[in-house]
Amino acid sequence: GYYALDNHSVRAFLNGLPDMRAKLGGKPETWAVEEVGDGNLNLVFLVDGPDGSVCVKQSLPYVRAAGESWPLPLDRAFFEQSYYRAVGPHVEGLAPRFYHYQPELYAFVMERLSPHIILRRGLIEGRRYPHVAQHVGEFAARSTFATSDIGATIEEKAEWTASFAKNTSLIRITAEVVFSDPLSQSPRNRWTSPELDGLATQFRADSALKGAVADIGWRFLTSGQALIHGDLHTGSVMVTETDSRVMDPEFSFVGPIGYDVGAFLANLVMNYLAQPGHATAGDDRREQADWVLDQVPVFWNTFKGRFLALWETSARGDAYPATMFANPADKAVLAARREAFLDQIFADAIGYAGVKTIRRIFGFAHNIDFDLVADPARRAPLETKAANLARQFLLEPQNFRTPEDVIAAAKVI
Numbered sequence: 474g475y476y477a478l479d480n481h482s483v484r485a486f487l488n489g490l491p492d493m494r495a496k497l498g499g500k501p502e503t504w505a506v507e508e509v510g511d512g513n514l515n516l517v518f519l520v521d522g523p524d525g526s527v528c529v530k531q532s533l534p535y536v537r538a539a540g541e542s543w544p545l546p547l548d549r550a551f552f553e554q555s556y557y558r559a560v561g562p563h564v565e566g567l568a569p570r571f572y573h574y575q576p577e578l579y580a581f582v583m584e585r586l587s588p589h590i591i592l593r594r595g596l597i598e599g600r601r602y603p604h605v606a607q608h609v610g611e612f613a614a615r616s617t618f619a620t621s622d623i624g625a626t627i628e629e630k631a632e633w634t635a636s637f638a639k640n641t642s643l644i645r646i647t648a649e650v651v652f653s654d655p656l657s658q659s660p661r662n663r664w665t666s667p668e669l670d671g672l673a674t675q676f677r678a679d680s681a682l683k684g685a686v687a688d689i690g691w692r693f694l695t696s697g698q699a700l701i702h703g704d705l706h707t708g709s710v711m712v713t714e715t716d717s718r719v720m721d722p723e724f725s726f727v728g729p730i731g732y733d734v735g736a737f738l739a740n741l742v743m744n745y746l747a748q749p750g751h752a753t754a755g756d757d758r759r760e761q762a763d764w765v766l767d768q769v770p771v772f773w774n775t776f777k778g779r780f781l782a783l784w785e786t787s788a789r790g791d792a793y794p795a796t797m798f799a800n801p802a803d804k805a806v807l808a809a810r811r812e813a814f815l816d817q818i819f820a821d822a823i824g825y826a827g828v829k830t831i832r833r834i835f836g837f838a839h840n841i842d843f844d845l846v847a848d849p850a851r852r853a854p855l856e857t858k859a860a861n862l863a864r865q866f867l868l869e870p871q872n873f874r875t876p877e878d879v880i881a882a883a884k885v886i
């Protein structure tokens with residue numbers, strides 16, 4: 474029953490769903506439809522009726538950004554909707570509302586966010602979002618705590634572990650395009666100009682760097698800590714000045730919590746480093762850049778604070794059981810263990826941030842933070858800074874114990 478939707482058939486599909494028909498109102502012929510997918514993988518339709526709007530997302534049988542030469546199973550839509558269902562109750566107001574999944578079409582319907590725009594675009598345009606770092610920190614903490622062995626039972630977590638382990642096609646994409654390709658000879662790798670040829674060769678010849686990335690790639694595949702979003706970059710967040718929603722969890726699986734944290738951290742830092750490329754005669758972007766970088770501690774401190782608060786109030790899992798720490802004297806030990814646990818997540822995040830940055834410079838999928846800087850003479854030095862900072866994240870982890878260490882290094886790179 475699968476067929477790829479188009480502007481016409483998406484109307485018929487929605488018209489066949491009584492709840493969606495009622496939400497949109499009027500006649501299907503009058504609904505305005507626009508296909509707006511600008512990500513790497515899927516179709517995304519925005520549909521406006523007289524009474525309301527919805528968003529429809531559908532898997533294609535291939536990687537959209539590459540075309541039919543790179544086939545990809547359709548089931549990522551199933552895992553995306555599964556994630557929304559699993560995590561949605563814990564992140565109310567921080568993700569789009571989910572309405573309907575249509576299994577044979579590998580398509581789902583969710584809230585159309587308006588007037589939201591993609592965070593990455595807003596930051597590139599020089600806009601500021603006073604709450605977004607807190608909101609994403611809340612999202613990352615709430616979603617991972619609730620699906621970890623601290624916030625959920627063994628039985629609950631086993632269900633997610635088993636189900637999302639089958640998201641193999643997207644776990645494989647991450648293992649390849651994020652971890653292994655960028656430091657290998659891969660036909661999928663690309664960089665934006667010959668100015669980066671030398672750096673690419675240097676990185677591929679750096680055995681210590683490759684060893685660090687391989688270690689962390691192993692941890693990515695084997696650390697089943699919680700149900701993670703799996704692609705929590707600034708392109709996966711829709712924002713207004715007051716509202717932030719995390720979307721696109723199709724890469725989700727039970728993996729390391731630091732991967733989500735590191736993804737958002739890395740993308741803030743990349744945006745910071747790219748800001749001079751977007752400077753104009755009237756705006757050198759220095760204040761914007763500093764503001765973006767200042768969101769790193771806001772994000773981390775919110776994540777950490779919420780995770781610890783939930784641990785205090787809502788622990789119902791089988792790890793660190795309350796029954797074991799029942800004596801007053803145990804409290805200090807448990808508090809120290811919690812601090813050490815969060816320190817380890819931060820350390821993991823730094824490593825993942827390194828990997829997630831390198832892949833955006835030398836791998837298949839790039840960031841518009843850099844790509845929209847049209848002049849290679851301006852762009853290449855910024856990308857070089859990002860790659861070199863990422864290398865420090867991976868090879869000098871002892872220098873990155875706090876978000877302030879990240880700020881200091883980003884400012885001098």
Ligand code: SR1
Pocket residue numbers: 512513514536538646647650651704837838
């Ligand atoms: C095949 S391209 C895959 C990338 O696109 C998504 O946005 C993810 O970042 C993924 O790594």
Ligand code: MG
Pocket residue numbers: 512513704709721
């Ligand atoms: Mg995406």
